[in-house]
Amino acid sequence: MGVDDLLVLIPAHNEAASLPAVIAEVRALVPGADILIVDDGSTDGTFRLVERLGVRVLRIHERIGVGGAMRTGLRYAGRLGYRRVARVDGDGQHPPAEIDALVAPLNSGIADVCFGSRFADARVGLVRRALALCLSALTGRQVTDPTSGFCAFGPRAIDLLSDHHPTGYGEAELLLFLSRNGLRAAEVPVAFRPRIAGQTTLTPLRKTTAIARIMLAMLIVPLRSGVEGHAS
């Protein structure tokens, strides 16, 4: 395994219907990358399916949410020595063809984390755009998509987030946390696709809770002290 070897991390909760296509696509489009599935408490046989496909998998027996799944995956990736990790969701919304574009800012050293932004996408509603403005003001960087989970992490981010990735639906919290701890984030424009199969876990109630949580995070995260050894 070389220094720049890439791990594609796929957090999944009950995505057995779409995972085979996602895995096949990643294998075809990013042939140099290794794949790790983090099975977050699936009850639809996701784990067995992924094992049969010969892909490395972490099985979290109790569902802890995508943030916890990412924390686990990044910790494992760090222990295995990976210095580049890309997150691709298991529902097929994230286009693997764009992974190279996500990793480029890490390789050129201008960012520790790079997010794929759907800013050009008309489906991004007013609420998200308003959140984007607030987050831009708080992080001092232009944020155009506050809830994108399509991203790539460099070594500093892997090291920090393997212990401290925000839990729950924490994409916006992640942005604030990175900025608070002095990690540099970048964005590249990306077009998402509709999910391949299955159901989104985002119900209207969950969405409202998530927005409330983000607003709380915007108040609190900047007030927290940075993590030891990482604070800017």
Added chain:
Amino acid sequence: MIDRVTLVGVIVSALLLVIVFELVRRRRLTEEYSFVWILAAFAMLGLSFSRPLLNGAARWLGIYYPPAILLLVLVPLVFAALLYFSVVVSRQREQIERLVEEVSILGAELRDLQRRTSDQRGEPS
């Protein structure tokens, strides 16, 4: 003179004290979390017995019905206890999450190891 309110207050506090002790004895409640309840039971017991203190405090606060002070004291105590338990629940949730995360990593490492040893056995020596 012991009036009915005092009597009920004493009985309820004594009952609480007995239940808490019994739960700790059966190890259903750890000592760590029993102190809050033992303190609450003793506070209630003390307040029930001290009608003069109650009356004095009620006069000072301008409360016409002295036993209402019991509620005034109890409500913040109950809120403090609930808040404390929310903190405990949050901490335990974090601990459980970290444990299941670590278990999943250990499981993967174990599968890696088993695969490697079975590969080695498969090879002719």
